[in-house]
Amino acid sequence: MAFESLTDKLQNVFKNLRSKGRLTEEDVKAALKEVKMALLEADVNFRVVKQFVKAVEERAIGQDVMNGLNPGQMVIKIVNEEMIALMGSETTEISFQPGKAITVLMMAGLQGAGKTTATAKLAGKLKQKGKKSLLVACDVYRPAAVEQLKINGQKQEVDVFEMGTQHKPLEIATQALQFAEKNGHNVVILDTAGRLHIDEDMMAELQELKENLPIHQTLLVVDAMTGQDAVNVAKEFDEKVGIDGVILSKMDGDTRGGAALSIKAVTGKPILYVGMGEKLSDMEQFYPDRMANRILGMGDVLTLIEKAQENIDIDEQKGKDMAKRMQKGKFDFEDYLESMKQMRNMGGLSGILGMLPGMGAKASDLESMIDEKQLKHMEAIVLSMTPQERRNPKLLNPQRKHRIAKGAGVDIAVVNRFIKQFEQSQKLMKQFGGGTRRRGGGMFGGFPGMKGGFPF
Amino acid sequence: MSEEKKGFFARLKAGLSKTRDNIVRGIDSVFSGFSSIDEDFYEELEEILIMGDIGVNATEAILGRLREQVREQHIKEPMACKRLLIDSIKEQMRVDETAYDFETQPSVIMVIGVNGVGKTTSVGKLAGKLKADGRKVLIAAADTFRAAAGDQLAEWARRADVPMIGGKEGADPASVVFDAVNAAKARGVDVLLIDTAGRLHNKKNLMEELRKMNRIIDREYPDVHRENLIVLDGTTGQNALVQAREFGDVASLTGIVLTKMDGTAKGGIAVAIQSELKVPVKYIGVGETIDDLQKFDSDSFVNALFDVLPENEGEAQSDDEQQ
Secondary structure (H helix, E strand, O other): OOOHHHHHHHHHHHHHHHOOOOOOHHHHHHHHHHHHHHHHHOOOOHHHHHHHHHHHHHHHOOHHHHHOOOHHHHHHHHHHHHHHHHHOOOOOOOOOOOOOOOEEEEEEEOOOOOHHHHHHHHHHHHHHOOOOEEEEEOOOOOOOHHHHHHHHHHHHOOEEEOEOEOOOHHHHHHHHHHHHHHHOOOEEEEEOOOOOOOOHHHHHHHHHHHHHOOOOEEEEEEEOOEOOOHHHHHHHHHHHOOOOEEEEEOOOOOOOOHHHHHHHHHHOOOEEEEEOOOOOOOEEEOOHHHHHHHHOOOOOHHHHHHHHHHHOOOOHHHHHHHHHHHHOOOOOHHHHHHHHHHHHHOOHHHHHHHHOOOOOOOHHHHHHHOOHHHHHHHHHHHHOOOHHHHHOHHHOOHHHHHHHHHHHOOOHHHHHHHHHHHHHHHHHHHHHHHOOOOHHHOOOOOOOOOOOOOOO | OHHHHOOHHHHHHHHHHHHHHHHHHHHHHHHHHOOOOOHHHHHHHHHHHHHOOOOHHHHHHHHHHHHHHHHHOOOOOHHHHHHHHHHHHHHHHOOOHHHHHHHOOOEEEEEEOOOOOOHHHHHHHHHHHHHHOOOOEEEEEEOOOOOOHHHHHHHHHHHHOOOEEEOOOOOOHHHHHHHHHHHHHHHOOOEEEEEEOOOOOOOHHHHHHHHHHHHHHHHHOOOOEEEEEEEEEOOEOOHHHHHHHHHHHHOOOOEEEEEOOOOOOOOHHHHHHHHHHOOOEEEEEOOOOHHHEEEOOHHHHHHHHHHOOOOOOOHHHHHHHHO
């Protein structure tokens, strides 16, 4: 998960702060030195770190903190607030032309930043919002870039305009706009070639596109793993071509994201989307405040809830029924299948774990423990049961188990273990359902607002 | 093609000039701006090195050595520190003599790394170089995941005039590796270059897939000289370290190809990697053409980073410096 080790580090720093009743100036300074190091190791730009630490220190050593009841929490709060301030406190959306007018977006960035992938992902995202996009292959330099865009476009079921590699990008884009007008597209996304921000000729090409076409927004795609240089890249692109927003790619790696913090602070340009995975659907809106929470180990509950609401195709009543059954311990294998489906829709187990509060630090351990492949095996086992067996696990006798094992292609021992685990979690859920409802909120008793829950 | 007239190091220097401006300007101002060697002086140095992506740990190691030398040699002048600092980094970056053994014996080179670092391009360039050296080269396109990756590599294979073995999009990459290794044996190929799909090092399944490919080469061709080269994007920050560590876990690394070194502010990560993982940088990429992939040379690299004075670039940078 992004920012994981930064979260780890800050949690370590603040563990010491939390345990203290009172906060001295030295405490704040010592903690902030750690914050500084952690931020630097996460590739946050040095100048941004400096500015950040100073801002926090000034506020933290003030009166209100010293007199506060819980100074440690106060510092965390200030760090959090300043971080949000740095990243921009509001979610920014791409602004579209009114009515049926065509909005032209241009993607730009270094080689390998993920422009072509981001282009297709963006089109998919916009499709959800009811836009009809046309992708334009203006990368005539990289071998097979046109091909890549075509294939990705097909996967997203979005139209792609290309003229091979023998034409100039401006010519291609101009014709693409005409094509879009004729064919009723309302968004045109230009995928341009990767280029170095210090390559004058290539930058001139972008300027030319921008001068000759009605480009409404230029989006810079930045690899989230970029080091101190991220700020230089963003600044150069902005000065030479002018950018309106940033898409951070490859945010699903680990220990990184410093670029996110830096770019906004230094260029003032908002981060619009983050690329979170291999699949073309893995592009998310960027929420600065949620990201700040995630950095501080408070988990990204809001994103989780939203994903749950967005993805879970389950009506209210069904969800309530399921929750009720779970509380009574009457949860059956049908419910299990349903929750597996929900889980996958929300980005898999690891995706969810990373977003849970307090899990940030441990998600990596858990992830290695819970193999998604194993979950597949379990699903296969359930799928090998008859509907009657799923609804009434008590039916399962050795003979039936044997058949199921064969059907799922696993050893009978695996089936036995799985059923045993299932019975145990049934019991567990009964306990949670009875008493400590709040505590069971996360994994077993159904997540607040999620109408379901994940038993596993 | 005026590009070609310029030597490689001229281009490396040109590419590194902004980095160098950042670092050298900073360093010079520190060296001349302080009259004595004190804590503030070291702190300033620390900041400058970190700005160059050298990383917190490597920076501390470098400065630790510097402090020691200053103490032992009773150095009082900040300016005298400059030479020490450069030599110390050079020493750290030196490459082993045996690093390029694969040039003279039958070898399988697997090229691995995260997405978008330039694996396919590096494979293409390497193929071209080895072919030009008179080696019999075969390319395996084991990136069956990314759309059109095979096409991209085929284009490079065509340019280098080298045969290629591929698989359909979505095919098991391990099967491509299997086929390629056996083809390499049957055809008496000198060097088999395997291009793999980009994968993030924290994706367990994808890393296992890589482990499997590595195992297949071991099994099918046990006596061949092996190279696992990780390609790292020169603009990547500290995460490159994690990448190298995780990939090394799955398929032990024999070297690093550091790409995209023709932009700004990078190269520092190479120092960090050498310092912490002891995996040598073997190649460095500074541009798009086949000639832009070169063997890594620590002297020239560090010289280009620190020594050579900028001719006329960097005005924009100085404004920032003053902020």
